Amino acid sequence: MSQYLEVSHLDYTYPDGTPALFDINVSIGEQEFVALIGQNGSGKTTLSKCMNGLFKPTSGSVIVDGIDTRGKGVVKQLVTRIGYVFQNPDHQLFNDSVQKEIAYGPRNINLSAAEVKARVDEAAKVAGVSTDLYTTHPFFLPKGLRQRVAIASILALKPRTIIVDEPTTGQDMRQSIEVMEFLESLWQAGHTIIIVTHEMSIVAHYARRVIALRQGRVLLDDTTRAVFAQPDMLRQTYVEPPQITRVAQRLDGLTPRDILTVEEMQDAFRSAVSRIEKKG
Numbered sequence: 001m002s003q004y005l006e007v008s009h010l011d012y013t014y015p016d017g018t019p020a021l022f023d024i025n026v027s028i029g030e031q032e033f034v035a036l037i038g039q040n041g042s043g044k045t046t047l048s049k050c051m052n053g054l055f056k057p058t059s060g061s062v063i064v065d066g067i068d069t070r071g072k073g074v075v076k077q078l079v080t081r082i083g084y085v086f087q088n089p090d091h092q093l094f095n096d097s098v099q100k101e102i103a104y105g106p107r108n109i110n111l112s113a114a115e116v117k118a119r120v121d122e123a124a125k126v127a128g129v130s131t132d133l134y135t136t137h138p139f140f141l142p143k144g145l146r147q148r149v150a151i152a153s154i155l156a157l158k159p160r161t162i163i164v165d166e167p168t169t170g171q172d173m174r175q176s177i178e179v180m181e182f183l184e185s186l187w188q189a190g191h192t193i194i195i196v197t198h199e200m201s202i203v204a205h206y207a208r209r210v211i212a213l214r215q216g217r218v219l220l221d222d223t224t225r226a227v228f229a230q231p232d233m234l235r236q237t238y239v240e241p242p243q244i245t246r247v248a249q250r251l252d253g254l255t256p257r258d259i260l261t262v263e264e265m266q267d268a269f270r271s272a273v274s275r276i277e278k279k280g
């Protein structure tokens with residue numbers, strides 16, 4: 001798999017002197033679905049912002065599709081390759097209408113008016129933002145829709161990689177599933193999706209790979225299944241595997257210890273029962 005995003009020996013210290021990331025080494029390829037996890041303050045948002053070039057490395061490097069984020073004048077090249085949807089969409093939305101908001105990025109990279117319009121309509125459609133809302137001020141939309149507008153404004157730049165910081169925080173179950181199914185469909189369409197989240201059931205259902213941070217360092221980087229199979233390591237960053245995995249880990253070998261979903265648990269129980277019946 002070709003590596004689209006290469007983070008090498010990345011350190012990041014905020015301008016006020018707060019050190020946030022230490023020697024981060026991560027490679028992400030095409031069409032991956034990655035979850036960045038770790039306790040509050042472990043560096044997830046900082047790393048996301050370094051990945052898309054919003055923050056420049058204090059030392060080390062971040063290379064996106066061959067482009068070094070430290071290069072001069074690379075912003076326009078980066079925004080069409082990697083998009084970051086803010087943890088709080090209100091920090092991202094600043095235009096006075098939904099349509100202007102989604103058009104902002106494409107306009108900024110000097111696309112023609114016709115191309116801007118086409119990009120806006122396509123991104124709004126994909127993100128589930130109705131054209132009826134085009135003239136509405138984003139401020140007057142509910143949080144779920146504001147986040148969709150934020151995602152649409154990133155999609156309009158057609159980046160191959162999209163980072164969404166806490167896609168489900170503050171949303172009810174139905175909205176969370178909607179946004180995650182939407183990200184899954186983007187993944188299936190060929191995008192790399194990176195989510196930052198505290199919700200381990202979401203990670204278990206959608207992410208194929210997990211990068212766990214602890215105090216600004218990578219603690220674990222592996223398949224979702226392998227990461228949740230190491231509860232003792234995870235505990236160091238105050239993260240617990242999903243409940244269903246924890247139940248499996250306490251069943252003393254009745255089921256595998258790396259169960260991720262209720263459906264897998266059901267299958268494991270069925271085969272355990274049939275094993276017992278055969279013995280019986």
Ligand SMILES: Nc1ncnc2c1ncn2[C@@H]1O[C@H](COP(=O)(O)OP(=O)(O)OP(=O)(O)O)[C@@H](O)[C@H]1O
Pocket residue numbers: 014015016018019020038039040041042043044045046047087
């Ligand atoms: N603007 C800032 N100036 C100085 N330090 C900051 C700033 N933003 C974050 N930090 C510090 O950097 C470290 C990493 O913070 P970051 O926001 O990346 O964590 P996080 O994993 O995203 O946390 P959360 O789960 O709460 O969103 C923390 O020590 C935090 O206090």
Ligand SMILES: [Mg+2]
Pocket residue numbers: 044045046087165
């Ligand atoms: Mg954060």
